Amino acid sequence: MNSELMEKSLLGTMMEENYLVLDSGIQTAFFETQLHKNIYLTMKELANNGRPIDFITLLTTREPAELGGANYVSELRRFANPARFDEYLEMVITKWKKREMERILQQAQVEQWELNDVFKELEKLDTDYTSDDSLLLDEILVAQYERPFIEGPEMTGISTGLQPMDYLLNGFQDSEFIVIAARPSMGKTDTLNHLALTAGLNDHLPIVFSLEMSRKTMTDRLISTAGGYSRLKMRDPYKHFDNTQKNTWMTALEHLQSAKIRIDDRSGIKVSQIKATARRVIKAQPDKRPIIFVDYLQIIQPEERTNNQNQAIGQISADLKTMAKEFNCPVVVLSQLSRAVEQRQDKQPMMSDLRDSGNIEQDADVVCFLYRDDYYNQESELNNLLEITVAKHRNGPVGGCTVYYNKDNGRLASMS
Numbered sequence: 581m582n583s584e585l586m587e588k589s590l591l592g593t594m595m596e597e598n599y600l601v602l603d604s605g606i607q608t609a610f611f612e613t614q615l616h617k618n619i620y621l622t623m624k625e626l627a628n629n630g631r632p633i634d635f636i637t638l639l640t641t642r643e644p645a646e647l648g649g650a651n652y653v654s655e656l657r658r659f660a661n662p663a664r665f666d667e668y669l670e671m672v673i674t675k676w677k678k679r680e681m682e683r684i685l686q687q688a689q690v691e692q693w694e695l696n697d698v699f700k701e702l703e704k705l706d707t708d709y710t711s712d713d714s715l716l717l718d719e720i721l722v723a724q725y726e727r728p729f730i731e732g733p734e735m736t737g738i739s740t741g742l743q744p745m746d747y748l749l750n751g752f753q754d755s756e757f758i759v760i761a762a763r764p765s766m767g768k769t770d771t772l773n774h775l776a777l778t779a780g781l782n783d784h785l786p787i788v789f790s791l792e793m794s795r796k797t798m799t800d801r802l803i804s805t806a807g808g809y810s811r812l813k814m815r816d817p818y819k820h821f822d823n824t825q826k827n828t829w830m831t832a833l834e835h836l837q838s839a840k841i842r843i844d845d846r847s848g849i850k851v852s853q854i855k856a857t858a859r860r861v862i863k864a865q866p867d868k869r870p871i872i873f874v875d876y877l878q879i880i881q882p883e884e885r886t887n888n889q890n891q892a893i894g895q896i897s898a899d900l901k902t903m904a905k906e907f908n909c910p911v912v913v914l915s916q917l918s919r920a921v922e923q924r925q926d927k928q929p930m931m932s933d934l935r936d937s938g939n940i941e942q943d944a945d946v947v948c949f950l951y952r953d954d955y956y957n958q959e960s961e962l963n964n965l966l967e968i969t970v971a972k973h974r975n976g977p978v979g980g981c982t983v984y985y986n987k988d989n990g991r992l993a994s995m996s
Contacts, residue, residue: 583612583672583675584612584613585659586668586671586672587611587612587613587616587672588616588655588656588659589659589660589661589664589665589668590606590665590668590669590672591616591619591620591623591656591659592656592657592658592659592660592661593659593660593661593662593665594620594623594633595623595633595634595635595638595656595657595660596657596660596662597662597665597852597856598627598632598633599856599859599860599863600665601620601623601624601626601627601633602624602627602628603859604665604669606620606669608620608621608624609676610669610672610673610676611672612675612676612679615646615647615648615652618642618646618647619638619647619648619653619656622638622641622642622647623638625641626638626641635650635653635654635657638653639653662850662852662853662883663850663852663883663884681702684698684701684702685698688701735750735751736750736751736753737749737750737751737752737753737754737910738751738752738779738782738784738869738871738910739751739778739779739782740752740775740778741774741775741777741778741992742774742968742981742983742992742993742994743994744981744982744983744994744995745968745970745981745983747981748970748973748976748977748978748979748981749946749970749973749976750976752775752871752910752912752946753910753945753975754869754908754909754910755904755905755908755909755910756904756910756911756945756946756974756975757897757900757901757904757911757913757943757944757945757946758910758911758912758913758944758945758946758947758948759877759913759914759915759934759940759944759946759947759948760772760912760913760914760915760948760949760950761914761915761916761917761929761933761934761947761948761949761950762916762917762929762949762950762951763916763917763921763922763927763929764916765952765955766950766951766952766955766966767950767952767966767985767987767990767992768875768876768914768950769793769798769801769875769914770801770805770985770987770990770991770992771950771966771992772788772873772875772912772914773798773801773802773805773990774805774990774991774992775871775873775912776788776802776839776841776871776873777802777805777806777836777839777841779839779871780838780839780840780841781835781838781839783868784868784869784870784871785840785842785861785862785865785868785869785870785871786839786840786841786842786870786871786873787842787844787857787858787861787862787870787871787872787873788841788842788843788844788873788874788875789844789846789849789854789857789872789873789874789875790843790844790845790875791845791846791847791848791849791874791875791876791879791880792847792875792876792879793845793875794845795843795845798843798845799843800814801990802836802841803832803833803836804989804990805989805990805991806832806833806835806836807825807828807829807831807832807835807989808832808986808989808991809821809825809832809989810988810989811988811989811990812988813825817829842861844857847879848879848881849880849881850880850881850882850883851880851883851896851899851900851903852883852899854872854874854880854903855903855906855907858870858872858903858907859907862907862909869909870907870909871909871910871911871912872903872904872907872909872910872911872912873912873913873914874900874911874912874913874914875914876913876914876915876916877893877896877897877900877913877914877915877916877940878893878915878916880896882895882896883895883899890939893939893940894939897939897940897942897943897944898939898943900913900943901943901944901945904945915934915940917929917933917934917949918933918934920932920933921933927951927956928949928951928967928969929949929950929951929969929971930949930971931947931971931972934947941972944972944974945972945973945974945975946970946972946973946974947970947971947972948968948969948970948971949968949969949971950966950967950968951966951967951969952965952966952967952985953965953967962982964984964985964986964987965982965983965984965985966982966983966984966985966992967980967981967982968980968981968982968983982995983995
């Protein structure tokens, strides 16, 4: 692919994913043509002023002729390819280095530079655009000096609202990729709603990506949980609610509203789209500690089409782990388990039951399984109980706990 097409792809992708203008480390000099330099400089001006970057804002910020005209700017969107952005950027940088090397050698020959001066200039091209200081541990180590002598917070992570689970995990930790896996009807979405509601009520920033359920359905479930209302009655509260429930309705809504949960219910989205949305929300709430939830892993779309499901899940899993590190926040993702569970006498989940589990098990910092005995055994004495097994914990102990689970309203609670 020639430079012009790669540069068009970079510019088109930045029109779709505006955060890349400032976050990708791209420089004006990397672009070969003055036209593309003009377009990027205009994008950067808009980004620095906190304005959106689109067809209209570009053409009204600078003379259209300097940007190649309206048709040229409009056409850039056709070349957008977020999945290949990093690859194309590396190729554009490589071509820029080659041009710079030729320029330096020509200038050195004309001006008769000393050999050492030539080498110094050439070495500058190998700079990785990352300050060495940012790689040092000094700042982190300074923050550690007083840890043994000053009482810190009881829990460093974001609370799950379930005391035995918090005891095992110390809450959900920043930069960790947490997988919660179960067969259908075990309570995965109710668990996610409980965790998001708990995080929001504790003044954190829960961002939920509901790829399967609509925002309306998720909201109804959250209202049911917040107010303790039966989901059957929630279908028609006017007809089925008693006076007591009607009197607590506004209180339940205010309780839920105070959690400030964000829900994106787009279907078929990719990790790059999840990142773009999460980045905007986090940037708008810099004083809040974010936590990202995704329901569920197997229906996230891969960045590139593939017939190999295992390969696709592996890439998605790796991208989610990278996102947790990039945003320095917990990323909690629901996952399906394979039908192999149903074919065993013992229905308790195990690591091999994770669909395409090799990559998920490898990438996840924490893997939790959910299990309800009363789902499989109607005569079970473990009614309304949910077993949570921490099967993998990269930075701590594994173990299990049992919590109350009200299937009627989706509430979870620790056992006293």
